[in-house]
Amino acid sequence: MKLFACICVVFLLQSILSCGQGLNCDSLPMPKSYVVYFLQNGEKINIDGKLDDNAWQEVSRSHRFIDIQGEALPKPRFDTWVKMRWDSKYLYIGAYLQETDVFANQTKHDSVVFKDNDFEVFTDPDGSTHWYKEFEINAVNTTWDLMLNKPYLNGGFANSSFEMSGLQSAIYVNGPINDPLHKDKYWTVELALPLQSLVTNDSVARAPPKHGDQWRINFSRVEWHVRNVDGHYEKVPGLPEDNWVWSPQYAINMHLPERWGMIQFSADAVNQTKFKRDPNWPVYTSLVAVYNAEKEFFSVEGYFTEDINGLNLPDYVRSGICAQPPNITVIQNYRFTATVQPLTKGLKTGHVQDDRLIWFTS
Ligand SMILES: *[C@@H]1O[C@H](CO)[C@@H](O)[C@H](O)[C@H]1NC(C)=O
Numbered sequence: 306m307k308l309f310a311c312i313c314v315v316f317l318l319q320s321i322l323s324c325g326q327g328l329n330c331d332s333l334p335m336p337k338s339y340v341v342y343f344l345q346n347g348e349k350i351n352i353d354g355k356l357d358d359n360a361w362q363e364v365s366r367s368h369r370f371i372d373i374q375g376e377a378l379p380k381p382r383f384d385t386w387v388k389m390r391w392d393s394k395y396l397y398i399g400a401y402l403q404e405t406d407v408f409a410n411q412t413k414h415d416s417v418v419f420k421d422n423d424f425e426v427f428t429d430p431d432g433s434t435h436w437y438k439e440f441e442i443n444a445v446n447t448t449w450d451l452m453l454n455k456p457y458l459n460g461g462f463a464n465s466s467f468e469m470s471g472l473q474s475a476i477y478v479n480g481p482i483n484d485p486l487h488k489d490k491y492w493t494v495e496l497a498l499p500l501q502s503l504v505t506n507d508s509v510a511r512a513p514p515k516h517g518d519q520w521r522i523n524f525s526r527v528e529w530h531v532r533n534v535d536g537h538y539e540k541v542p543g544l545p546e547d548n549w550v551w552s553p554q555y556a557i558n559m560h561l562p563e564r565w566g567m568i569q570f571s572a573d574a575v576n577q578t579k580f581k582r583d584p585n586w587p588v589y590t591s592l593v594a595v596y597n598a599e600k601e602f603f604s605v606e607g608y609f610t611e612d613i614n615g616l617n618l619p620d621y622v623r624s625g626i627c628a629q630p631p632n633i634t635v636i637q638n639y640r641f642t643a644t645v646q647p648l649t650k651g652l653k654t655g656h657v658q659d660d661r662l663i664w665f666t667s
Pocket residue numbers: 362363364365366575576
């Protein structure tokens with residue numbers, strides 16, 4: 306009986322997805338979102354690592370971080386959340402990381418900070434998946450800031466010479482560092498990331514943003530299993546690190562910017578703005594689907610195709626229910642550009658190409 310009910314549900318879901326009946330284009334799944342409020346009336350955030358400023362008390366926490374591979378995996382051992390604010394110069398980030406064993410080994414700026422437990426911020430303001438910025442920090446305030454021209458999977462180059470000039474950071478640790486004999490409760494990260502640095506080489510995003518602007522962003526936390534060896538922390542051999550994120554990537558890979566969360570800048574009083582769904586989300590999701598389907602096709606056939614019927618696409622993309630069907634142009638078998646027109650007048654036309662770049666034109 307139970308099995309029968311299950312099978313019915315599966316068939317029902319399949320038919321909803323395949324014939325498009327009941328598919329609501331306004332509710333295509335979206336990543337996590339957060340409204341970031343402007344600091345009002347001369348309010349300030351003192352970057353000392355403690356999240357005790359009034360500006361932090363006022364705003365809500367993000368959702369708790371979950372495993373990078375999604376909700377299906379076990380809940381992280383420790384709680385993690387962030388808060389954000391902005392002013393004309395900075396995006397402020399306050400992060401809380403519950404932790405019993407705070408340790409840090411890396412002390413050199415731009416060293417590989419994720420060898421330690423760390424907190425990481427990824428920003429792709431214009432949502433192009435290119436020229437995104439990465440920032441990592443450990444519990445002794447060692448930072449690594451870098452820019453990638455495109456994701457590693459697309460042959461991207463990580464440029465650590467890139468510096469977020471004017472960046473401020475501080476850490477507070479509730480308990481001792483590098484002392485396995487005494488348990489900690491948590492550590493907090495307080496950051497002022499210069500908006501101007503975050504939009505470097507972006508073609509669309511502006512700094513400072515305007516009320517209503519939306520940027521792509523994500524956070525992650527790398528957590529190693531450690532043990533006490535003769536009074537100092539060592540990693541437990543043979544165990545991989547855990548990766549806990551705000552918005553799940555459904556893969557152990559942060560470098561998939563099209564899956565990051567969204568923030569919306571607001572100049573209203575705190576809690577007075579509702580997050581606005583991007584009206585062009587159906588076009589965006591079609592572009593991402595075509596990109597993934599072309600890469601899958603290429604991995605089997607060795608070339609890209611202009612024929613959307615040859616691609617493993619969700620039916621709502623192929624049939625043009627939520628946006629026009631994609632129009633794909635292949636150049637010499639190994640390069641492609643796909644264009645997706647919106648159904649609604651006034652929205653922009655989206656484009657994606659084989660190096661993952663996403664852009665919009667009027
Ligand atoms: C805004 O909402 C959050 C979450 O509900 C709440 O904790 C906070 O006190 C609110 N802030 C103001 C200023 O109302």
